Amino acid sequence: MLQVLVPTDFSNDSYNALFYVSKLLKDQKCLIHLIHVCEPGQDSKQEEIKEASNAELEAMEHRLILDIGVNGKHTIVKSSLCSNMRKGVATYAKDHGVDLMVIGNKGKEEMTNILFGNNAMQLVREVDQCPILIVPHEIDYRPVDKIAFASSYVHPISDTNVETLHFFSKTVDATIVPMSIEEGKEPPAKQKNKSIFFDGISKNRSKEVVLPVFENKVKTILEFVELWNIGILSMVYYPHHFFLEFIGNGMVKELNTKLRVPFLILPKG
Numbered sequence: 127m128l129q130v131l132v133p134t135d136f137s138n139d140s141y142n143a144l145f146y147v148s149k150l151l152k153d154q155k156c157l158i159h160l161i162h163v164c165e166p167g168q169d170s171k172q173e174e175i176k177e178a179s180n181a182e183l184e185a186m187e188h189r190l191i192l193d194i195g196v197n198g199k200h201t202i203v204k205s206s207l208c209s210n211m212r213k214g215v216a217t218y219a220k221d222h223g224v225d226l227m228v229i230g231n232k233g234k235e236e237m238t239n240i241l242f243g244n245n246a247m248q249l250v251r252e253v254d255q256c257p258i259l260i261v262p263h264e265i266d267y268r269p270v271d272k273i274a275f276a277s278s279y280v281h282p283i284s285d286t287n288v289e290t291l292h293f294f295s296k297t298v299d300a301t302i303v304p305m306s307i308e309e310g311k312e313p314p315a316k317q318k319n320k321s322i323f324f325d326g327i328s329k330n331r332s333k334e335v336v337l338p339v340f341e342n343k344v345k346t347i348l349e350f351v352e353l354w355n356i357g358i359l360s361m362v363y364y365p366h367h368f369f370l371e372f373i374g375n376g377m378v379k380e381l382n383t384k385l386r387v388p389f390l391i392l393p394k395g
Contacts, residue, residue, distance in 0.1 A: 128156045131224040136182050139230030143261040147228040161205045163214040179206035216252035228259045260389040270298045270357030276305045279319040287392045288326040295330040304334040360390035
């Protein structure tokens, strides 16, 4: 049974993340961990805070059932934790052997992008044993036909990440579309990493898409996602060099802000 973690702050975006993954994995047996982390406060109010949190969790599950019905393959467990958000979520993920974490890309106050807020970036660094699916602000669910994997192949793609891409591809009956940006002749190490990866996904992949830079690399990726009708964009997270090996410093926030499809972050493996 797939262990799926959905942290929530009870915003519409976090509900949308729950709704999206419930539709995406509708045919998979899943134990969905719906958790809310309330920051520690005064001891006298701790129980009151947890009771309110538990009530909101119940309401969120009820809303999901009203929207999509009961799925006999999905079991939802709800937990309210009083701890530091980052540590609480990361510890819960490790203790429960989570296979996938799903979050919305904006927080409750919608003042900052959750992926690039301090807490979320710390989560991406902390929860390194599983992929993280970032669901854009209020997108509608639509069937996924193509899953893009973008890389410059500076690093080898791990067998675990190949298996993850196969899982998603098989689950939604989608083709894996490798994508890279033209940057001159590839050195032998990159060619080797790419060749091994292509062999690993050979049964599910389409022909590689190699594009020149349109204005900048972010624009290139966004154009590619739109023109090729990509349903999910995936990349690998490398600690201390988050996407820098592919799209360059300062561009990541722009990419996630403008991206209108889910963003699958794979751990380095």
